[in-house]
Amino acid sequence: MAVHWYPGHMHKAQKEIKEALPQVDVLIEVLDARIPYSSENPMIAQLRGEKPCIKVLSKTDLADPEVTAAWQEFLERERSVKTFTTTTEEPAKMKQILELCRKMLPEKDASVKAIHTMIVGIPNVGKSTLINILADRVIAKTGNEAAVTKTQQRINLGNGITLFDTPGILWPKLENPNSGYRLASTGAIKDTAMEYDDVGFFAADYLIKTYPELLKARFELENIPDTEIEFLELAAARRGALMTGGRVNLHKICEVLINELRSGKLGRISLETPTMIEREVIEMAAVAAKKAADKVDRKERFKTGSLTPDKKDRKEKRQSDRVEQSARMKKQSSRRK
CATH class of the missing domain: 3.40.50.300 (P-loop containing nucleotide triphosphate hydrolases)
Incomplete structure (x- = not known):
């Protein structure tokens, strides 16, 4: 996020x-x-x-x-x-x-x-x-x-x-994309700087996998669906977060879910564990290493130009033509002397 x-x-x-x-x-x-x-x-x-x-x-x-x-x-x-x-x-x-x-x-x-x-x-x-x-x-x-x-x-x-x-300070760039969602879910980021629907889907997905029993109890559901959209549809029906024609008001139900998560009405919930973070840190390191390698590769390609066979041949021919032209000009210059 x-x-x-x-x-x-x-x-x-x-x-x-x-x-x-x-x-x-x-x-x-x-x-x-x-x-x-x-x-x-x-x-x-x-x-x-x-x-x-x-x-x-x-x-x-x-x-x-x-x-x-x-x-x-x-x-x-x-x-x-x-x-x-x-x-x-x-x-x-x-x-x-x-x-x-x-x-x-x-x-x-x-x-x-x-x-x-x-x-x-x-x-x-x-x-x-x-x-x-x-x-x-x-x-x-x-x-x-x-x-x-x-x-x-x-x-x-x-x-x-x-x-x-000191004032509370965030930092310009969140290296872990999941951290942005977690900060938004707990209210550390102003609501004007986030999308409720986006954060709501993240929270629903995490809660379905980690705290399904708390969701069942809070929203009075017999079973918890496998996907966040199915859960949000059921939760919206329970809370009356519907628009004309019975369509789900996703923004409203996501807002309800986030507010109840923040206030503790869903129960005592942690959004990350040490094991989870250790895994994410390894994944971030791999992503950073790939980005660094890609950057080096782009620099090399920029120096040498595209290395596709046809472009390489054209580049070599241009270099050869420049060498021949330089030789002819030197030869003509020596004749004049």
Whole structure:
């Protein structure tokens, strides 16, 4: 899925993060527990380097608990990374993040120097809610939509900890096409930058294969069809998403499906697993390698021209004619002398 949404403030935020990182002791990256890989900004990983990082898996009440546990184990394989699961309904638990910061920096905690943290994350993962809870006051504007925070701010959390807040930033190009659909399904991308029908078909296909029992229960169906279009037709009939003549209103039923997925009405659903992502990364690497090889091949063909037999013969004849013409001109020139 192509995402054409990279507001100017996001470009500015990326620059500010890069400038502020040298002052930061530990990074707090908020991820959506339903899509830990797709909601992890690769730019942050590049900028962070070896800096300690707490990956906060938010909205765990909406995610499949078994899959979330698998993600924690997978993410903590990386050096200097700890995971922390939470929801907006657990303010007391959220405050434990500050203690985790101190545990990750025992030498700094024992000194009189303040611990500097930075909180980062893509839009609509619950970053602003977390900041307000950690600060014990409303500092960051919250909203169930993407790109609410637009400026960077520095917050004194007390107890020797300061926090840099940054706007949620996406990145210009999504290498994994499935990530675009997952981000759109969870609301990280503004609805104006996506096609409901397109995202709805993706979500329906995934849910049919992975969570058929949840679909059966929610839409009161005896059986789940094999294809997404058949399911959407049955779901539309159940929800009255029909147009004149009984035709299915695909846009409406896709909108219903996406909204119920986002709100958790379908059940606790994760849209990606570590195993799935490992497979997709291998596939992306193969695609990238093929593109690189094709690019080299195009450059070679551009240098030599088309290598089809007829064009090759014509090119060789032109070169031969130029050599003969040059020889004749030299011969004529020498006669004049």
